[in-house]
Amino acid sequence: MVTGHEPDALLAMAEAVLGHAERGACTEAEVLVMAEDSALTRFANSEIHQNVAESNVSVNLRFVVGKRVAVASTDRTDREGLRALAEEAGAMARLAAEQEDWAGLPEPGPIPPVPAAFSAGTAGATPELRAEAVRAVIAAADEQGVIAYGSFSTGVDTTAVANSKGVRAAAARTSSQLLTVSMGPDGGTGYAEACAVNAATIDAVAIGREASAKARASANPVAIDPGDYPVVLEEVAVVDILDMLGYLGFSALAVEEERSFFEPDRRIGSDLVTIWDDGADPSGLPMAFDFEGVAKQPVSLVERGVCRDVVYDAGTAARAGVASTGHGLPAPNPYGPFPVNMLMAAGDTPRDSLIEGLERGLLVTRFHYTNPVHPKLAIVTGMTRDGTFLVEDGRIVGPVRNLRYTQSYLDALAGVEAVGAERRTLKGFLGGAVAPALRIASWTFTGATEH
Amino acid sequence: MDPATLAPMRDLTDRALDTATARGASYVDVRIVRRREESISIKTGRVEGVASGTTEGIGIRVLVDGAWGFASTNRLDIADIERAAADAVRIARASATALRMPVVLDDRPPAHGRFETPVEEDPFAVALETKIADLVAADAAMRRVEGLAFTESLYGAQREWKTFAASDGSFTEQVVTHVGAGIEANAVLGDDHQRRSYPDAGGGWQGAGYEYIRTLDLAGRAEPLAAEAVELLSAPQCPSGRFTIVLDPSQLYLQIHESCGHPSELDRVFGTEASYAGTSFLTTDKLASSFRYGSDLIDIVADATAPGGLGTFGWDDEGVEAQAVPLVKAGIFVGYLSSRETAPRIGRQSGGAMRADGWNRIPLIRMTNINLLPKPGMSLDEIVADTDDGLYLSSNRSWSIDDRRLNFQFATEVAYEIKGGKLGRLYRNPTYTGITPEFWRSCDAVGDERSYRMLGTPNCGKGEPGQTGHVGHAVSGARFRDVQVGVGKW
Numbered sequence: 001m002v003t004g005h006e007p008d009a010l011l012a013m014a015e016a017v018l019g020h021a022e023r024g025a026c027t028e029a030e031v032l033v034m035a036e037d038s039a040l041t042r043f044a045n046s047e048i049h050q051n052v053a054e055s056n057v058s059v060n061l062r063f064v065v066g067k068r069v070a071v072a073s074t075d076r077t078d079r080e081g082l083r084a085l086a087e088e089a090g091a092m093a094r095l096a097a098e099q100e101d102w103a104g105l106p107e108p109g110p111i112p113p114v115p116a117a118f119s120a121g122t123a124g125a126t127p128e129l130r131a132e133a134v135r136a137v138i139a140a141a142d143e144q145g146v147i148a149y150g151s152f153s154t155g156v157d158t159t160a161v162a163n164s165k166g167v168r169a170a171a172a173r174t175s176s177q178l179l180t181v182s183m184g185p186d187g188g189t190g191y192a193e194a195c196a197v198n199a200a201t202i203d204a205v206a207i208g209r210e211a212s213a214k215a216r217a218s219a220n221p222v223a224i225d226p227g228d229y230p231v232v233l234e235e236v237a238v239v240d241i242l243d244m245l246g247y248l249g250f251s252a253l254a255v256e257e258e259r260s261f262f263e264p265d266r267r268i269g270s271d272l273v274t275i276w277d278d279g280a281d282p283s284g285l286p287m288a289f290d291f292e293g294v295a296k297q298p299v300s301l302v303e304r305g306v307c308r309d310v311v312y313d314a315g316t317a318a319r320a321g322v323a324s325t326g327h328g329l330p331a332p333n334p335y336g337p338f339p340v341n342m343l344m345a346a347g348d349t350p351r352d353s354l355i356e357g358l359e360r361g362l363l364v365t366r367f368h369y370t371n372p373v374h375p376k377l378a379i380v381t382g383m384t385r386d387g388t389f390l391v392e393d394g395r396i397v398g399p400v401r402n403l404r405y406t407q408s409y410l411d412a413l414a415g416v417e418a419v420g421a422e423r424r425t426l427k428g429f430l431g432g433a434v435a436p437a438l439r440i441a442s443w444t445f446t447g448a449t450e451h
Numbered sequence: 452m453d454p455a456t457l458a459p460m461r462d463l464t465d466r467a468l469d470t471a472t473a474r475g476a477s478y479v480d481v482r483i484v485r486r487r488e489e490s491i492s493i494k495t496g497r498v499e500g501v502a503s504g505t506t507e508g509i510g511i512r513v514l515v516d517g518a519w520g521f522a523s524t525n526r527l528d529i530a531d532i533e534r535a536a537a538d539a540v541r542i543a544r545a546s547a548t549a550l551r552m553p554v555v556l557d558d559r560p561p562a563h564g565r566f567e568t569p570v571e572e573d574p575f576a577v578a579l580e581t582k583i584a585d586l587v588a589a590d591a592a593m594r595r596v597e598g599l600a601f602t603e604s605l606y607g608a609q610r611e612w613k614t615f616a617a618s619d620g621s622f623t624e625q626v627v628t629h630v631g632a633g634i635e636a637n638a639v640l641g642d643d644h645q646r647r648s649y650p651d652a653g654g655g656w657q658g659a660g661y662e663y664i665r666t667l668d669l670a671g672r673a674e675p676l677a678a679e680a681v682e683l684l685s686a687p688q689c690p691s692g693r694f695t696i697v698l699d700p701s702q703l704y705l706q707i708h709e710s711c712g713h714p715s716e717l718d719r720v721f722g723t724e725a726s727y728a729g730t731s732f733l734t735t736d737k738l739a740s741s742f743r744y745g746s747d748l749i750d751i752v753a754d755a756t757a758p759g760g761l762g763t764f765g766w767d768d769e770g771v772e773a774q775a776v777p778l779v780k781a782g783i784f785v786g787y788l789s790s791r792e793t794a795p796r797i798g799r800q801s802g803g804a805m806r807a808d809g810w811n812r813i814p815l816i817r818m819t820n821i822n823l824l825p826k827p828g829m830s831l832d833e834i835v836a837d838t839d840d841g842l843y844l845s846s847n848r849s850w851s852i853d854d855r856r857l858n859f860q861f862a863t864e865v866a867y868e869i870k871g872g873k874l875g876r877l878y879r880n881p882t883y884t885g886i887t888p889e890f891w892r893s894c895d896a897v898g899d900e901r902s903y904r905m906l907g908t909p910n911c912g913k914g915e916p917g918q919t920g921h922v923g924h925a926v927s928g929a930r931f932r933d934v935q936v937g938v939g940k941w
Contacts (some may be wrong), residue, residue, distance in 0.1 A: 028471065041545070042914050044723040048546040052916070053538055054811045056508065073504035076523040088503060095579045097498035127520075135549050149726040150900040151915045181726045243718035257495075258600045258639040330499030334492045335601070368729065371851045373862045374880060377642040379883075379939060381860050383853040385729075404851075404884070405856050407941030446938045447884055449858035450732075 005035035007170035010160035013059065013077060014170075016249060018162050020086035021063055026093070028064035028105045030163040032291055032330055037123070038155030041130035045442035046148045047136045048131060062331045064105070067098040069407035071331045103318030108166040111295040114173075116282035118156075119198035122174035125154035133204035137180050140208025146188070146215045148208065148245025150180030154199050156211050161293030169293040175285050177427050178202050181386055187451055188399065190214025191365055191386035195238060195427050197285060203339035214365065214387045217326065224390060226403055226445040230361035230417075232354045232391070235424040238344065238435040240367045240382070241409050242275065243428045246339045248375050250277075250301050251327075252316035253336025254310035261410055262307050263376055269305035269413030272347055276300045277311060277339035279326065284341050284425055299325050301339065305413070313337040329430075340431030347419025354439045356394035362403075362443070363389040363396060378409040383449065399435055404447035415441035460624075464616035466529055467511045470536035472618055476513035476543070477913040478556065479536075480617040482768060483509045483527070484810035484926070486609065490512065490574065491583055492695035493590045493604040496581060508810035513539045516554020518546035556791040557800050559771050561723055562621040566765025566773075568628040569758075570660035574608040577661045582606055585669065586632070592673035593636045598681040600639035605654050606632040606664065607909070609921075611809075621770040629761055629921055631909060632664045636677035638684050639894045645683035645879060647864055651701045652847045656907030657759045679865065682877060689866050689878035691937025695841035696883060696932045697834055697896075702863050703823070704906040704924035705847045709773075710887040711744075711751050712821040712922070714856035715778050716804075717787040717794070719816075727915050729854025735797055737784055744784040745891030748826055748929075751779040755803060755819035760923030761907035762806075762819035769814060771803035778821070782892070790816050807916035815914050820905070820923035823897065830929035831902035836872040842936060843867040843874055844881055860884040860938060882938045890931060898927030 013123055014031040021029035034059045042050040059082065060073045070092035074085045129151045141148035153176060160170035176199035182190045192210035194202045233241075242327065254260035279287045279296030290294050292314050300308040312320065313328030327337035355363060362384075370382030383404050390397045420437035428434070464481045471479040485507035492500035508525035509532055520543025522535040574582075590604040608630045615623045638645045649672050649905040657663045692892025698706060714731040718724055733742070755762055756771035764773050769791050778786050788795070793816065805814035807898075835843060849862035866881035867874045902926060911920040 013834060023604055038916070039542075042726075042915055044725055045548065045721070046549075047551040048518065048549040049723050050521075050813060050915075051519060051524075051542045051546040052813055053542060054523050054916075055535075056523075056525045056811060058506065058525075069501070071500070071502040072504075073502070075506045077525075092501055092503060092579060095583070096501040099497050099499070101497070127542045128548075131545040148724060151726060153916070179726060183722075183725065232586065257637070259644050261642075292489065317616050332490075332492065332502045333659075334494060334500055340487055360658065368854050370849045371849045373849045373860075373882060373939065374644070376639070376642050381849065381851045381862075381939070383851065383858065385854055402853060402858075404860060405855070406860070406882075408940075444940060447858055447860065449851075449853045449855070450886070451857075 002037050005037060005057065005158050006248055007158055007160060010035055010158055011162060011168060011170040014160045014162035017059060017061055017082050017086060018164060020083050021061060024086050024090040026063050026090065027066055028164050030062040030105050032060040033160045034154065035158040038153065039127065040059060040151055040153040041134055042151040043134050044149045046141060048134060051127065057268055059085060061085050061089045062332055063093040065093045067102040068093045068096045069099055069102060070096050101319060104293050105163045105165055105262050105392050106167055106292050106314045106324055111289050113171050114280050114286045114288040117173035117197060117286040117288065119174045122154050122176050122199040123156040124195065125199050130154065133178060136204040137208035141182050141212045142204055142214050144212035146182040146184040146212050148180055148182055152178045163293060167293035169289045171288050172286055176202060178204060178207050180207055180211045182211040184215040184219050186219035188215045188219035189220060189386045190218060193426055195425050195432060196333060218387045221399035221401045224400040226447055228442045229445050230442040231356055232358060232363045232437060232439045234365050234437050235435045236366040236426060237364050238438055239426045239428055239433045240370050241412065242342045242344060242379055242433050242435060244370065244409055245378060246342055247429065248372060248378050250310050250339050251336045252310045252320060253313045253401040255310055256319065259376055261376055262310055264307060266307045267305050268307055268410045269302055270416045271304045271417050272419045273302055273305045273413050274345035275302040276342060276343055277341050279341045281341065281343060284343060284434050290326045290328040291330045294324045294326040294328065296326035311337045311339045338430055342428065343434040344436060346421055346423050348421055349418040350421050351437060354420055354437055355391055357418055357439055358391040358394060360392050363391055373406060380409055381406045381407065401451055402449050403445040405444060407444045409419060412443065417441055456868050460614040462757050463527060463532055464614060467509065467532050468616060468618050469535045470533045471511060471513045471540055474537055474540040476515050476540055478514040478618055480512050483614045485612045486809055489608045491586055491606040492711060493586050495601045495602060496590060505611045506809065509535065511536050511539045512813055514554055515540055515543035516547040518543050518550045519554060520546055521813045526540055555791055555795060557795045558877050559791060559801060561619045561624050562766050562770035562772065564765060565624045567626040568658045570628050572661040573611065574630045574661040589634050589669035589673045592633060592670050593677040596677035598638055599636055599677055602635050603635040604865045614776050615770055617770055623733065623766045623770060625765050627764060628660060629658050630661060630663055632667055632669060634669050634673055636680040638680040639820045643684055645680050647680040648675050650904055653910065656761055656909050657905055658761055658763045659759055664682050683865060683879045686877040686879040689881035690763065690938055691934050694936045695930065695932050696839060696934050696936065697838060697841060697843045698928060699843065699845035700902065700904055700906060700926045700928050701846045703926045703929055705850055707821055707823055707924050707926065708851045708908055709850055710856060710859055711778065711915060712818040716789050716816045717789040721793060728913055730855050732855045733784060742784040743782055743892065744779045744888055745781045745782045745895045748894055748897045749779050749782045749891055750824040751821060752824060753802065753804065753819050753821050757820040757822060757923065757925060759905040760820035761909065761921035762923040767803040767805045768807045769805040771801045771872055774803050776802040788816050788818060806920060808920060815918060817920045818922035820925060822925035825903040825927040826897040827899050829896060829899060830837060831898040834896045834898060835869055835874060838869045838872060838930065841869040843869055857887050859887065883934050883936045884938050885934055893932045893934065894929050895932055896930035898929065903927040
C-alpha cells in the first residue's frame with residue numbers, strides 16, 4: 001500500500017474535508033475518500049503485451065444546504081485542492097434545486113470489522129509475481145498446443161467515509177483475479193477464472209490447464225440448430241444471471257420506479273434457488289461498509305425460489321421507511337443501491353452428475369455480451385462463448401458452435417432442476433460473486449454464429 | 452488550465468522521459484491529463500444529481516527490451532513522477548520475461564502543435580441554474596403526460612487538457628470539450644415497461660459547447676415523446692418474420708459501432724483483446740482479398756477530423772495526427788483502425804486511433820468517428836416513401852454481438868409500420884438480428900445529406916482494466932432488405 005493510503009490517513013483526510021465543508025456552512029456533508037493501488041498484467045498470443053499500474057486517491061464531497069444537494073470530486077489531495085473542493089461543492093449546492101423528499105445523510109452505527117477482506121500478500125504483489133503466474137498459464141497452454149490470452153490483476157482499495165452526523169468508517173480490502181482464454185488451432189476455445197482476496201491462493205497452473213483442456217475439447221465445433229434445450233450452466237455463466245437480476249430487480253430503486261420484477265413473496269425460482277447478499281462472507285470478496293459508511297447487512301434476496309427482500313441505500317430506505325442495508329454506491333448515484341456481494345446457495349449435485357442428468361442438452365461455459373431486451377421480464381440476450389458442448393444421454397458428445405439466446409432469467413430460475421455442490425468465487429459487475437453450476441430445464445437459443 | 456499553465460508541464464514530462472530513458476527505456480511517452488466533468492440528473496422532477504469532478508495525473512508508457520510497461524500516479528510532484536517512471540521500467544522488464552515478439556513501432560514524424568475543440572458557448576461558463584432549469588423544464592414537460600412511471604433527464608460536460616510528450620521529441624497540447632443531454636420517459640403497466648428517449652438512448656453527445664444542447668430543444672420534444680411511451684403500452688407486439696427495415700440514425704449509429712467499428716480494430720484482429728471483448732471476423736486475409744463487407748452503397752470512414760464528433764482530436768495518444776481512414780469503400784473492406792505497433796504488421800502506417808481513457812490508462816485502438824457516408828439520391832423520408840411494406844425502427848434499447856462481431860441482435864424502443872410509403876401504427880418490443888456482412892450487403896438505400904447527423908457514444912467499453920471511450924458516428928439512416936425481425940418468446 002502506498003504511504004498515505006492507509007485507512008487512518010484517508011479518514012483523517014475525510015475529516016479535514018468535512019471541516020472545510022462545515023466552515024462553508026453546510027447543513028450536512030459526507031466525504032468519501034477512495035484510494036486505489038492496483039496493477040494488471042495482460043497477456044495475448046502467449047506473451048505479456050500490456051502491463052500497467054495505477055496509484056490514485058479521489059475525494060468525493062456530498063454537500064447539503066437544507067434540501068439542496070451537490071457532489072464534487074477531485075483527486076487533487078493537497079491542502080489547496082481539498083479546500084477548493086469544499087468551495088466548489090458548496091457553491092453548487094446553493095444553486096441546486098431542492099430535493100423535496102431529501103431525508104438526510106445516514107446516522108452512525110456500528111461497523112463490525114471484516115478482516116477476511118484484506119491480504120497483505122495481495123497488497124504487496126509485484127510485477128514479477130504476476131509475470132510468474134502468467135508464465136505458468138502460458139506453459140500450461142504450450143503443453144496443450146494452444147495459445148493463451150488473459151490477465152492477472154492485483155490491487156488494494158482503501159475507503160474512508162466521514163459525515164457530519166458522526167459516521168466514521170475506514171478499511172482496506174484487496175482483490176485479485178486471474179482469467180484466461182485458451183485458443184486452439186481448430187477453432188476450439190476455453191475459459192477459466194479464479195478470484196480471491198489473497199492472490200497466493202490462486203493456482204495459475206490449474207487455471208491454465210482448465211482453459212487449455214477445454215480449448216482442446218472444443219476444437220472443430222459443429223453447427224446445431226437454435227431452439228429450446230435443457231442446459232448445464234457453469235459457474236461463470238451463472239454469475240451473469242446473478243448480476244443481471246441484481247441490476248434489474250434486487251435494488252430498492254428499481255422497485256420504487258416500478259421497473260423491477262421483484263414483489264415480496266413472489267415465486268421466481270424453483271425450491272433449489274436461494275440467493276443472498278453478504279458483505280462479510282469470506283467466500284466472496286468481502287467489504288464491511290458501503291460508500292455511505294453504512295455497515296453491510298446480509299440480505300436474503302431469494303429463499304427457496306421466493307422473493308424475500310431487496311437492498312437499500314440511505315435515500316431509498318428513507319423513502320420506503322426502512323433502514324439502509326448498506327448497499328449505497330458513491331453519490332450521485334442515479335442507478336440506486338446494488339448488491340455487490342451476491343452468493344447463491346450450493347446444492348447437493350456433484351459437477352459430473354449435473355451433466356449426467358441431461359438427456360439431450362447443452363453444457364455452457366460462459367456467456368458473452370449480455371444485455372436486457374425486456375428489463376421487467378428479465379429477458380436477456382447474449383451469446384455462448386469459450387466452450388459450448390452437446391450432451392446426450394448424460395455424456396458430452398462434442399463441441400458445438402456458439403449460439404445466441406433470448407431468455408427470461410426468471411424463467412431460467414424457475415426451471416432450475418439441480419444445483420452444483422461446489423461453488424466458485426468470481427468477479428461480478430461491481431464486486432465478487434459466489435455461484436454454483438446449474439442444470440436448467442429449458443433455455444431458448446434464438447440464433448447461431450459461425451464459430 | 453489555460454495555455455500559460457501548460458508551460459511547466461514540459462518540466463514534468465521531461466523529468467518522466469529522462470528518468471525512464473536513464474533506466475533503460477528505448478522509447479517513452481508521457482501524458483499529463485486533467486479532466487473536468489459536470490453532470491446533472493433529474494429523476495421524475497427530483498434534482499437528484501448535481502455533480503462536478505476533476506481528475507489529474509500522469510501516465511508513463513515505456514518500451515524496454517521490446518516489452519511494454521506503464522505506471523501512473525495522481526501526484527504531480529517530481530518525486531512521484533520519478534517513482535512512476537521507475538515503476539514503468541520495472542514493469543516492462545517483467546513483461547520482457549514473457550515476450551515472444553518484441554514491439555516495433557512505425558516511424559511517424561515527431562508531433563508538435565496545439566488543438567482545441569471549437570466551442571461557441573463554454574458549457575462550464577453557462578450558469579449552473581440555467582442548465583438545471585433547462586432540464587427541469589424538459590422533465591416537467593414529459594410529466595404533463597398521464598401514465599408515466601418515471602422520467603429521467605440528463606446533462607453532462609467534459610473537458611480534457613492533455614499534454615503529450617515522447618522521447619522522440621514530440622510535444623502536443625490539446626483541449627477537448629464534449630457535451631451531451633437527453634430525456635427519457637418510462638411507462639409501466641403490469642409486467643410491461645416501455646421507454647422512449649430523445650435524441651438517443653443515453654442522450655445526444657457532441658464535441659461542442661452548450662450551443663449543441665440548445666439545438667436539441669429538449670423541452671419542445673418532451674411531451675410527444677412521453678405520450679408515445681404511454682401509447683406503446685397498448686401497442687401490438689412487433690411481428691416476427693423477414694422484413695424490410697429502415698433504421699433511423701438513432702439506431703443505425705449503434706449498428707455501425709458494433710458491427711463495423713469494433714471489428715475494424717486491428718488489435719482485436721491480432722488477438723490482444725481476446726480475453727475480454729473478443730476478436731474480429733475481419734482478419735487480415737480479408738483485407739488482402741478485398742472482402743465484400745456490404746453493398747455498393749456502403750462507404751464507411753474513420754474520420755478523426757469530422758466536426759462535432761466525440762472522436763475528433765488533433766493527435767491520438769501516440770502523437771499520430773488526426774486523419775480520415777477509409778474502412779469500407781463501395782462495400783469493399785479496405786482498412787483498419789490501427790496504431791503504431793499494429794499498422795506495420797500489415798505494411799501500413801498508423802491510422803491514428805490510439806486513445807486512452809485518462810491519465811491512468813494506456814492508449815488502446817479505439818474508434819474515432821466511424822461514419823457511414825450519405826448517398827445522394829433520397830432523403831430518409833424519401834426512403835420511407837419508397838418502401839411499400841416494412842418497419843421503421845428507432846432509438847436503441849438493447850444491443851449484443853458475438854465475440855467475433857458476426858451474430859448481432861438489437862432491440863429498439865419503437866417500430867413504426869411502413870405501408871405504401873407511409874409510417875403507420877406503432878409496435879412495441881421490436882428486435883432484429885443477423886450476421887454482419889449479410890446484413891450490410893442487404894442495404895439498398897442510404898439517406899442523403901439532409902438527414903446526415905453526428906451522434907456519439909460516450910460509454911464505449913474496452914480493455915482491462917476497463918476503459919470508457921467517447922466515439923462519434925455520423926449517419927443518415929438506411930434501408931435493409933429481408934431482415935429477421937422479432938426474436939424470442941414474449
